[in-house]
Amino acid sequence: GESVGLHLPTLSVQEGDNSIINCAYSNSASDYFIWYKQESGKGPQFIIDIRSNMDKRQGQRVTVLLNKTVKHLSLQIAATQPGDSAVYFCAEKWSGGGADGLTFGKGTHLIIQP
Amino acid sequence: SQTIHQWPATLVQPVGSPLSLECTVEGTSNPNLYWYRQAAGRGLQLLFYSVGIGQISSEVPQNLSASRPQDRQFILSSKKLLLSDSGFYLCAWSHHLRTQYFGPGTRLLVL
Numbered sequence: 439g440e441s442v443g444l445h446l447p448t449l450s451v452q453e454g455d456n457s458i459i460n461c462a463y464s465n466s467a468s469d470y471f472i473w474y475k476q477e478s479g480k481g482p483q484f485i486i487d488i489r490s491n492m493d494k495r496q497g498q499r500v501t502v503l504l505n506k507t508v509k510h511l512s513l514q515i516a517a518t519q520p521g522d523s524a525v526y527f528c529a530e531k532w533s534g535g536g537a538d539g540l541t542f543g544k545g546t547h548l549i550i551q552p
Numbered sequence: 553s554q555t556i557h558q559w560p561a562t563l564v565q566p567v568g569s570p571l572s573l574e575c576t577v578e579g580t581s582n583p584n585l586y587w588y589r590q591a592a593g594r595g596l597q598l599l600f601y602s603v604g605i606g607q608i609s610s611e612v613p614q615n616l617s618a619s620r621p622q623d624r625q626f627i628l629s630s631k632k633l634l635l636s637d638s639g640f641y642l643c644a645w646s647h648h649l650r651t652q653y654f655g656p657g658t659r660l661l662v663l
Contacts, residue, residue, distance in 0.1 A: 472651055481558075481642050481654035482596070527595065533650075540652055542595040 450549040457518050459546045461511040461528035468530040472540065473502060473513045475524045482527060485513070515548075523550045554579035558643050558655040565662055571616075571630040573658050575643030578624065583645040585626040586652060587618055590640040602626060638662045 451457045463471070469490040474482035486497045488504050488511075495502050501514040511528050525547050529540035555578045565571060577583055584603050588596040598611045600618035608618050615634060619627045626643055638661050644652040 470650060474654075479657075479659070481644075481657045484651055484653060487651055531650075540596075540598075544595045 447544070448547045448549065450551055451518055452551050453520060454517055457513075457515040457522070457548060459513045459515075459526050459528075459548065461513075461543055463509050463511060463528075463530045465530060465532060465541070466509065467532045467534070468541075469533050470531045471502070471504060471511050472529045472531075473500075473511075474527045474529065474542075475522075476527065476545070477524045485526075518548075518550050520550050520552070523548060554645070554653065556643060556645055556653060556655040558641075558658050560658060561656065562659045563661070565633050565660065567635055567662055568632045571628070571633050571637070571660070573628040573641055573643075573660075575626040575628075575655055576624055577645045580624070580645070580647065582623060583647060585620060586644040586646070587626065587628050588642040588644065588654075590642060590657075592639075596642065600628070633662045635662050 449457060449459060472487040473485040475485050476482040486495060486500050486502050488495045488502045490506060493504050499516045503512045513526060515522055525545040527542050527545045529542045531540050557576050559574055584601060586601045587599040589599055590596050599616060600608055600610055602608050602620045605620055605623055608620060615632065616628060616630050628641060630637065641658045641660060643655040646652040
């Protein structure tokens with residue numbers, strides 16, 4: 439099936455810097471995208487979502503950008519903190535696909551250097 | 553607010569033994585429910601989903617099965633575990649076919 443992938447498996451940034459995690463998706467019919475954060479040994483935690491009729495959405499210290507032309511999604515984290523260390527997954531869904539699950543990428547491991 | 557529970561948190565089982573993992577959701581009604589498996593360092597693979605009591609859809613062939621005996625209860629089972637069944641099992645719920653919210657997960661080790 440079509441898949442969602444992440445460009446970099448590991449990203450290391452200095453504490454206080456901004457982080458950008460990228461994601462490419464291949465299903466042009468996808469109309470809903472979610473970013474999750476997963477800490478070691480825990481379930482994925484919802485961070486932020488965006489629908490395909492938007493190109494930007496902001497939350498607390500996070501911004502998601504969607505470029506439908508090149509089928510690219512990014513998560514920006516401002517002023518990273520040690521607690522931001524985790525694996526970040528993007529997920530995509532086509533709402534016309536019914537109740538079936540999201541399609542996840544493999545994840546990017548974000549490491550915050552002190 | 554809604555909460556989702558999974559138990560047990562950790563399980564070590566011998567090959568060939570049965571399995572029963574439970575997931576329950578509180579604070580909502582008629583949710584869509586999902587079972588995912590996550591291999592170490594990998595993404596999530598959808599195993600089963602359910603849109604209502606007794607309604608189960610399977611995404612991949614395997615020796616696992618799922619049941620939904622109550623509106624907010626989802627059970628993952630196996631009659632005989634394989635080594636390849638080891639992994640991190642996650643339950644999730646959603647409404648309106650949108651965001652899915654995950655439980656804390658069950659780590660299963662089959663020896």
